[in-house]
Amino acid sequence: MTLLAPRMEFGADGGRFPAGEPARGVIELPPHPPVASASAYAQWYTEGKGTPEEGPEIPAEVAPAGQGPGGAQRFSFEVPLPLTPFSYDGTIVKIRWRLVVRVAYPGHLPVTHPYHFTVVAPPDRGATPYRA
Amino acid sequence: MVTHTSFIPRYAVILLFGVVGLGLLAPVARREARKASVWQETTCVIEDVTVSTWKDSDGDTRHKTTVTFSYLQDGARRTASEENPSAAGSHTEAAQKLPKGTTAPCAYDPDEPGEATIDPGKVPWGLFLSCLIPLAWLVFGLMGMMAFRSRPGFDADALPVELPRRLDPATALAMPMGLTGFGLLFGAAWNGSMAWMLHGAPAALPCMALHLGAGGYLLWEQARPMLQRRKLGDTVVECSAQALSLGETITVKVVQLGRGDIEELSAEIVCEEIARYREGTTDRTERHTALALPLGSLLHERVTPEAPLVLRGSARIPRDAVPTFRGAHNEIAWSVRVKVNVASAPDRLDTYPLSVQARRAS
Numbered sequence: 001m002t003l004l005a006p007r008m009e010f011g012a013d014g015g016r017f018p019a020g021e022p023a024r025g026v027i028e029l030p031p032h033p034p035v036a037s038a039s040a041y042a043q044w045y046t047e048g049k050g051t052p053e054e055g056p057e058i059p060a061e062v063a064p065a066g067q068g069p070g071g072a073q074r075f076s077f078e079v080p081l082p083l084t085p086f087s088y089d090g091t092i093v094k095i096r097w098r099l100v101v102r103v104a105y106p107g108h109l110p111v112t113h114p115y116h117f118t119v120v121a122p123p124d125r126g127a128t129p130y131r132a
Numbered sequence: 133m134v135t136h137t138s139f140i141p142r143y144a145v146i147l148l149f150g151v152v153g154l155g156l157l158a159p160v161a162r163r164e165a166r167k168a169s170v171w172q173e174t175t176c177v178i179e180d181v182t183v184s185t186w187k188d189s190d191g192d193t194r195h196k197t198t199v200t201f202s203y204l205q206d207g208a209r210r211t212a213s214e215e216n217p218s219a220a221g222s223h224t225e226a227a228q229k230l231p232k233g234t235t236a237p238c239a240y241d242p243d244e245p246g247e248a249t250i251d252p253g254k255v256p257w258g259l260f261l262s263c264l265i266p267l268a269w270l271v272f273g274l275m276g277m278m279a280f281r282s283r284p285g286f287d288a289d290a291l292p293v294e295l296p297r298r299l300d301p302a303t304a305l306a307m308p309m310g311l312t313g314f315g316l317l318f319g320a321a322w323n324g325s326m327a328w329m330l331h332g333a334p335a336a337l338p339c340m341a342l343h344l345g346a347g348g349y350l351l352w353e354q355a356r357p358m359l360q361r362r363k364l365g366d367t368v369v370e371c372s373a374q375a376l377s378l379g380e381t382i383t384v385k386v387v388q389l390g391r392g393d394i395e396e397l398s399a400e401i402v403c404e405e406i407a408r409y410r411e412g413t414t415d416r417t418e419r420h421t422a423l424a425l426p427l428g429s430l431l432h433e434r435v436t437p438e439a440p441l442v443l444r445g446s447a448r449i450p451r452d453a454v455p456t457f458r459g460a461h462n463e464i465a466w467s468v469r470v471k472v473n474v475a476s477a478p479d480r481l482d483t484y485p486l487s488v489q490a491r492r493a494s
Contacts, residue, residue, distance in 0.1 A: 019490050049418055050407030051461035083490040085457045085464075092420045093405040093462045095454075121378055121452060122491055 006101055007072075008115045015117035020083040023117060024076070027062070027101055031071035036104045038062050042079040042097060044119075049092040058082070060099070087118040147273025153266025161263055167239065173252050176203035176238035178230045179211065183223045195223035199230055199250055205240050212240070212248035219250050261321030261340070265314055268351060272310070275355070291370035291385050295468060295484035310354035316347030364474050365390015365435070367482055369399075371468065375487040379451040382486075384427050386470055388441040395473040398429035401447045401486070403454065406463035423453060427468070455490045 010017075011024035023042060029035055040062055045054035060079035068074045079099070088095040097119050104110040180200040188194050197220050200213040219236060220226040230236060230250075239252030320343030327336035368387040376382055386399045403423040409416055427445030435441040449466075457464040468484040 046459060046462045048405075048407055048462065049409060050459075051409045053459045053461055084455050086454050086490070088454045088457070088464065090405045090420070090422055090454075090464075092407045092418055093464065095457065095462075095464075 005113050006103060008099070008101070010115075010117055015115075016120050017081055017117060018122045019081055019086055019119050020122045022078050022080050023060075023099070024078045025099075026065055027075045027077060028068050029073040029075070029103065031067075031073060033105050035073050035075075036106050037110075038075045038101065038103050040077050040079070040099055040101045042081065042099050044085055044095055044097050047094040047096060048090065055085075057100075081119055083122070085119070086121060143273050143276025145273075146269050147277060150266045150268070150270030150273050154263060154270060157263045157266060161260055165260075166241070167249060167252070170242070171239040171249070171252065172205075172242050173237060173239045174203050174205075175235050176201040176248070176250065178232055178234050178236060180232060181220065181226050181230050183226060185223075197223050197226045199226070201236070201238060201248070201250055203238055203240060203248060205242075205245060210240070210246055210248070212246055214248075214250050217250045261317070261324060261344075264317050264321065268314065268317065272355070291372055291383060293371055293374045295369045295371055295374060295486070297367075297369075297482050297484055309350045313347045313350030313354065316343045316350065319343045320347060364388075364392045364394075364472070364480075365437075365440075367470055367472060367480070369468050369470060369482075369484045371486070375489060376449055376466075377489050377491055378449055378453055378455060381446055381448045383444070383446045384468055386427075386443040386445075386468075388435050388443075388472060389437070390440075391436050392434075392474050394430070394433045394435055394441060395475055396429060396431055397433065397441060397443055397470070397472050399427040399443055399445060399468060399470045401425040401427060401449070402467055402469045403488075404463075404465045404467070406465055408461045408463075422464075423450075424469075425449075449488055453488070455488045456486075 007028040009026040009028065011026075015025075017023040027038060027040070029038070040060040041057040042060060043055055043057050046052055058079055058081070060077040062075050062077045065074040065076040077099070085095045087097055096116060098114045098116050100112050100114050102110050102112045178199065178201050180198075182198045182200075184196045184198070186194055196215060197217075198213055198215050199217055199220050200211065202209050202211045204210075219230065221229045236250060237252055238248055238250045240249075241247035320340045324336045324340030324343065327339055366389050368389065370385045370387070372383040373380075382401065384399060384401075386397065388394065388397055401424070402421055405420045405422050407418045407420075409418075425447035427447055428443055430441060430443050433441050454464050456466055466486040466488045468486060470480075470482050470484065472480040472482075474480075
């Protein structure tokens with residue numbers, strides 16, 4: 001049996017989420033086989049010249065979200081993002097974010113699928129300039 | 133109120149160690165030196181040699197040789213005794229080396245009747261060398277105190293925070309190098325004096341020269357950056373806040389103290405990418421300046437202790453910049469970078485770390 005990768009629909013435009021706010025979206029799986037369980041977590045990791053490292057797994061709340069076109073199995077997710085780090089595409093240091101979806105089917109070991117998204121600066125709420 | 137970062141307590145402790153060490157060693161060294169120079173040499177008669185034996189708390193057998201001798205001072209015969217004199221050798225050979233009733237060279241203190249030694253005329257080089265260690269502590273303590281002494285009055289328009297300077301690798305190495313230097317000087321004092329006593333000067337001098345040379349070199353290497361910095365004076369960086377948020381404007385004041393002709397004093401806010409990795413068995417660090425925001429510069433200025441050079445500047449951290457990030461091997465580091473070019477001394481490039489946050493803490 002071939003297990004197709006889930007289709008990811010990030011709630012934000014182009015998968016860009018402000019830091020400090022929740023990242024939301026929908027995971028869509030084929031109608032067959034039926035999913036036993038689905039979970040997800042968000043995580044930052046680094047690329048570039050330095051030794052690669054990754055942040056803690058931030059668990060996402062995953063809930064069934066009905067059926068999609070053709071009977072697709074849909075799950076909504078929401079994960080709270082911390083204020084830092086932002087996604088960063090530097091010259092020797094790059095910081096990336098990914099959402100790792102873990103799907104379990106009856107009789108199979110869980111399979112994981114990473115999806116990349118971008119964490120940007122939070123909306124400007126009026127930084128206070130210094131006045132001497 | 134400016135929060136000054138002060139190193140004075142650390143140097144005060146080093147100074148205190150130096151004073152206490154010299155206070156303990158110097159009188160002993162002086163007394164031993166007097167023995168060699170002022171005490172009168174004469175011939176004494178060995179009256180008695182006793183060897184006492186006992187076991188210490190560890191069960192080891194210990195011996196003590198006590199030599200009692202008499203000598204003539206101002207026409208009067210006086211008696212003195214000395215424990216474990218080197219003239220007596222080991223406890224097994226003391227009776228043969230100094231048989232009772234024989235004569236031996238000795239010396240007495242003309243100012244202190246009854247003070248005499250059967251080991252006359254030996255200059256206590258080991259003790260003198262031991263004094264070098266607390267003396268070095270004293271000098272470094274004083275130098276440190278002077279380098280970070282109270283600053284002249286430039287605080288009239290002070291900004292709230294004085295930023296600490298990030299230690300550059302050379303400065304970070306100075307302390308272990310200095311400690312190794314102290315260790316080598318101690319080795320010179322200890323091993324040299326032992327070798328001198330047991331085998332004489334020809335055997336001791338090469339060992340002492342080696343230790344003194346290496347120890348002196350390492351101590352000089354520690355002192356040199358401090359002296360270079362001292363030549364011009366310290367650079368103080370104050371700013372409106374050490375922790376900033378994106379979009380915020382930072383005001384920085386750079387004060388150059390000391391005396392000298394400055395070709396250029398410039399400051400900028402920099403955002404650096406720092407990547408650490410291991411190549412073979414070597415840990416490497418690479419840096420890349422991702423963003424530099426100039427704060428201003430001053431050209432061809434003279435600085436005096438009475439009139440420190442002051443550079444003020446402001447910059448706005450861009451809204452779309454990346455905040456400070458500190459991973460184990462990857463880092464985004466913000467700092468104030470100050471460059472001082474002086475005609476008569478090596479250029480200085482100092483870094484004063486800042487923290488840039490995504491959002492101002494409410």
